[in-house]
Amino acid sequence: MKYLVMVLGTQADYKAMTGNANEHSPAWTEADIKAMFEYMGAINDDLAESGELVDAQGLTEPARARHVTLGxxxxxxxxxxxxxxxxxxxxxxxxxxxxxxxxxxxxxxxVTRCPQPAGAPVYPVVIRPIQEGAGDIC
Known part of the structure; x- marks a missing residue:
């Protein structure tokens, strides 16, 4: 079965990752960023090797998002x-x-064990099964 595994974050987290501490998170260093990418890269490599990886992407900061609704x-x-x-x-x-x-x-x-600086916020990792047919709705 296919699953969507999601990691969460805030604009403040992205700012902290650029070295800007804020009330939400301490500043990340280059070493912190490198450790995070190495850790996530190892997970991706293991999942690719096991054949379980379909896709994986990190997303840009929320400030670059666009919200479209119907008026x-x-x-x-x-x-x-x-x-x-x-x-x-x-x-x-x-x-x-x-x-x-x-x-x-x-x-x-x-994934929850990804290294980060002390004091950085911890978020849950969300798992959602991917609907494969109309019978999977409920």
């Missing part, structure tokens, strides 16, 4: 990010093809 007049309302009312947004994801929910949970547990 009452039927026209699109377009807002550029970041969005103050949104606490956490998708920061990156994996699409995995795993034999079981237990296996994808093991992978998510490994």
């Amino acid at each position: 009452e007049d039927g026209k699109a309302i377009i807002t550029d990010g970041p969005y103050g009312e949104t606490k956490e947004l998708l920061a990156g994801y994996w699409v995995l093809d795993c034999a079981s929910l237990e296996r994808v949970t093991e992978i998510a547990d490994r």
Whole structure:
């Protein structure tokens, strides 16, 4: 079965990763960033080797996002990010093809252990099965 494994973050986290501490997170150093990328790269390599990796991507900061909704007049309302009312947004994801929910949970547990500076916020890793047919809705 395929699963979407999501990691979350905020605009403040992205700012901290550029070396700018804030009330939300300490500043990340170049060594912190390198350790994170090496750790995530090792996960990707292992998943590719096992045949479970379908896709994996990190996303740009929320400030580069665009939100499109439908207005009452039927026209699109377009807002550029970041969005103050949104606490956490998708920061990156994996699409995995795993034999079981237990296996994808093991992978998510490994993701939660990614190195980061002391005091940086910790977010849950979210797992969602990917709907494969109309019968999977409920």
